Amino acid sequence: MTNLSSVLEVISLSHPGMVRSHNEDSIAADAELGLAVLADGMGGYNAGEVASGIAVAMLSSEMKKALANKKPGELNGAAAERLIVEQSARANAAIFQAAQSQPRYSGMGTTLVVALWRDNQITVGHIGDSRIYRLRGDSLEQITRDHSLLQEQIDSGMITKDQARYSQNKNLVTRAVGIDPEVETEVHTYPARAGDIYLLCSDGLNDMVPDEDIQLTLASLQSNLPLAAQQLVQQANDNGGRDNVSVILVRIVKDFSARSGWVAKLKAWLK
Amino acid sequence: MAKLILSLEGSVMREVPLDKERVMIGRKPQNDIQIENLAVSGEHACIVTILNDSFLEDLGSTNGTLVNGNPIKKHILQHNDVIEIGKYKLKYLSDAPGAGQTSVDEFEKTMVMRSPALAKTAASPRAADAPVTRSGGAAPFPAAPPPTPRPTGAPAAAPAAARAPEAQAVGAIQILSGPGAGKELELTKNLTTLGKPGVQVAVITRRPQGYFITHVEGARFPVVNGKTLDAQAHLLGDHDVIELAGVKMEFFVKR
Numbered sequence: 001m002t003n004l005s006s007v008l009e010v011i012s013l014s015h016p017g018m019v020r021s022h023n024e025d026s027i028a029a030d031a032e033l034g035l036a037v038l039a040d041g042m043g044g045y046n047a048g049e050v051a052s053g054i055a056v057a058m059l060s061s062e063m064k065k066a067l068a069n070k071k072p073g074e075l076n077g078a079a080a081e082r083l084i085v086e087q088s089a090r091a092n093a094a095i096f097q098a099a100q101s102q103p104r105y106s107g108m109g110t111t112l113v114v115a116l117w118r119d120n121q122i123t124v125g126h127i128g129d130s131r132i133y134r135l136r137g138d139s140l141e142q143i144t145r146d147h148s149l150l151q152e153q154i155d156s157g158m159i160t161k162d163q164a165r166y167s168q169n170k171n172l173v174t175r176a177v178g179i180d181p182e183v184e185t186e187v188h189t190y191p192a193r194a195g196d197i198y199l200l201c202s203d204g205l206n207d208m209v210p211d212e213d214i215q216l217t218l219a220s221l222q223s224n225l226p227l228a229a230q231q232l233v234q235q236a237n238d239n240g241g242r243d244n245v246s247v248i249l250v251r252i253v254k255d256f257s258a259r260s261g262w263v264a265k266l267k268a269w270l271k
Numbered sequence: 272m273a274k275l276i277l278s279l280e281g282s283v284m285r286e287v288p289l290d291k292e293r294v295m296i297g298r299k300p301q302n303d304i305q306i307e308n309l310a311v312s313g314e315h316a317c318i319v320t321i322l323n324d325s326f327l328e329d330l331g332s333t334n335g336t337l338v339n340g341n342p343i344k345k346h347i348l349q350h351n352d353v354i355e356i357g358k359y360k361l362k363y364l365s366d367a368p369g370a371g372q373t374s375v376d377e378f379e380k381t382m383v384m385r386s387p388a389l390a391k392t393a394a395s396p397r398a399a400d401a402p403v404t405r406s407g408g409a410a411p412f413p414a415a416p417p418p419t420p421r422p423t424g425a426p427a428a429a430p431a432a433a434r435a436p437e438a439q440a441v442g443a444i445q446i447l448s449g450p451g452a453g454k455e456l457e458l459t460k461n462l463t464t465l466g467k468p469g470v471q472v473a474v475i476t477r478r479p480q481g482y483f484i485t486h487v488e489g490a491r492f493p494v495v496n497g498k499t500l501d502a503q504a505h506l507l508g509d510h511d512v513i514e515l516a517g518v519k520m521e522f523f524v525k526r
Contacts, residue, residue: 042381109383129381149322149384158319158326163347168323168365176383203381213461220464221474223488231476235461238478 002070002258004034008117009251012036013229017204018241024048025202025246026056026110034117034256035063036248040130040202042176043099043108051095051110051178058091059114077123077189080116084125088112088177088185095178109176112185113144113200115250117192119258125187128173131206133214135197135222140215143190143198147175170207196252197222201232204245208236218249225249273325275318275354276362277304287361289325294318296356297330310334310357318348325363327354440524442482442507444475447519457525458482471516475507482507482522489516 010031016023024041026049037059041052066083067075075083091112099105111128124132129146145151149172153159159167177183192198197218206214213235221228229249236245273289287294287304296304297315306315312332319326325348329336337355338346346352350365442458444465456463458475464487466472471489475482483504486492492500494514495507507513507522514520 040381042383111381153321159345159347163345166347166349169321171381172322172384173381174384179383216460216462220462221487223468223472227474227485227487231462231474234476234478 002034002067002118003032004117004256005031007031007253007256008034009225009253010036010248011225011229011250012246012248013233014246015233015237015241015244017244018237020242020244022046022049023244023246024052025204025244026052027200027246027248028056028060029248029250030060030064031250033064033067035060035067036115036198036200036250037063037112038130038200038202038246038248039110039112039177040128040204040244040246041108041110043105047099047105047108048110050098050105051108054095054098055091055110055112055177058094059087059112062087062090063114063116075118077118077121080118080121080123081125081187081189084114084116084123084187085185088114088125088127088183092177092183093181096181099178107179109179111173111202112177115198115200117250117252117256120192120256121189122192122198123187123189125185127175127177127183127185129203131199131201131203133199133201133211133218135199135215135218136193136195138215138219140211140218142211143188144186146173147186148173165210170203192252192256194252194254197225198248198250198252199232200248200250202244202246204241204243205232205236205247207243208239208241208245222251225251273320273348273363273365275304276364277306278360278362279358289318289320292320294320296361297332304361306356306359308357308359311359315356316354323365324348325365332356439477439479440526442475442477442522442524444513445521445523447512447521449518451518465513465520466516473513473515475522476504480506484513484522 008031010029012027012029014023014025014027027038029036037056039052039055041048043051095108099108111130113126113130113132115132116123124143126144127147129148132143134141134143149169150164150167154161154164199218209232214232217228217231221231229247232247233245275287277284277287294304295302295314295317297313298307298311299313314330315332316327316329316336327346327348329344334357335342338352348363352363354361354363444456444458446452446454458477461477463475464472465475471491472487473484473493474487475484483506484493485504486500486502495505495511509524511522512519513522
């Protein structure tokens with residue numbers, strides 16, 4: 001099994017916010033595995049926590065099992081994508097069944113965002129409006145595209161991104177884990193570079209803190225990730241903290257190519 | 272349901288509920304809101320309503336459409352917006368009064384909007400006994416939009432509006448020693464980093480409670496008024512003297 005703990009610096013933080021009494025977000029991150037999972041649950045009473053909890057627990061434990069017997073380099077982008085799709089489908093089925101069989105969990109669901117780092121690549125899977133951003137150099141880019149009514153309205157040209165800030169429909173997602181027997185996970189693989197900082201977050205962050213301020217925080221505090229995470233959560237709360245806010249920050253400390261032979265090194269050097 | 276109050280020179284003419292997905296405004300008779308005035312184009316503007324949002328669009332009218340005095344092409348209407356078409360005013364009221372019973376906590380909860388195709392596959396195995404509306408708050412779509420009231424000050428939901436008020440006094444730093452002595456730096460951003468990367472860096476954050484300084488990197492921690500800070504954020508007072516990476520500077524509040 002590949003151990004990425006010397007390659008990835010991982011910081012996570014979750015806060016209920018200033019308005020909600022309980023935290024329906026669940027997060028897990030494992031630097032050794034190169035895995036980060038974040039889910040934002042929804043549903044009455046404590047069902048939201050249950051849904052996001054199931055999703056995160058299943059994804060992190062099942063992925064760990066699946067990755068345990070993989071040799072470095074064995075898992076390419078396509079295989080990583082398949083793995084994320086499979087495991088999200090299992091979490092979906094588990095939550096859906098729990099919701100069907102127990103009235104108090106009826107209607108529960110969760111968003112999900114999963115990132116797996118392998119071989120100088122990041123494979124990202126997501127469902128709903130939890131996001132991944134990437135800071136490369138000084139520029140911040142949103143890697144995932146929300147599955148939400150608002151995003152559809154932006155895509156269709158009905159409103160601009162600026163206008164979207166004032167929309168009342170921020171809370172409507174078009175996909176979620178656990179509300180239907182099947183779910184479609186959107187997965188992509190991108191090259192990852194040393195120095196990249198990835199941010200996984202629930203909408204409690206990006207609804208309260210504009211992208212410019214997220215960029216400013218990550219860019220100016222990149223030398224101190226725990227402080228950056230704490231500042232992001234604090235800004236969300238200072239701006240009202242109307243929702244639970246969770247962040248996972250992952251920094252790529254150095255190159256993590258799986259081909260460590262001399263040929264690969266030579267190739268990398270020639271690049 | 273949202274509605275418009277049509278008025279001319281201060282006197283209310285009629286009230287129009289936005290009960291259709293698309294409400295047309297113009298001079299021609301087929302418009303939902305007909306305004307017989309030559310300053311108004313045949314098809315002047317329209318309002319498209321989707322769940323809680325109403326979008327106003329000018330349809331290329333000759334004399335234009337104003338919202339709160341500003342010309343617009345497209346605009347998401349906010350509670351109490353005033354639309355002006357010619358001499359006529361249309362005030363937008365987002366929701367029925369008394370809708371404030373649901374707490375802020377309720378109205379912003381994330382909900383699922385299910386595509387009709389998915390809802391169908393989902394509903395079929397458990398047809399009759401499973402109504403699509405769930406107690407958990409997952410909203411079916413488009414059958415019954417959730418009764419989500421807005422807070423009275425609707426734009427408060429916007430991050431920009433929720434941020435630290437601009438009225439807050441602006442802090443600034445003046446360099447007291449070293450080559451940059453005398454230089455002044457206004458702290459207008461949420462975060463300002465100071466120091467030398469790789470040697471010693473601190474950040475000053477602007478919060479509703481005031482300005483805070485926090486250590487970011489380096490073996491040495493910032494010194495404020497002769498006292499070395501720990502890792503915790505420290506609230507800055509007017510005329511505090513900060514020592515950082517061998518440079519003295521003074522924090523002060525601009526009046």
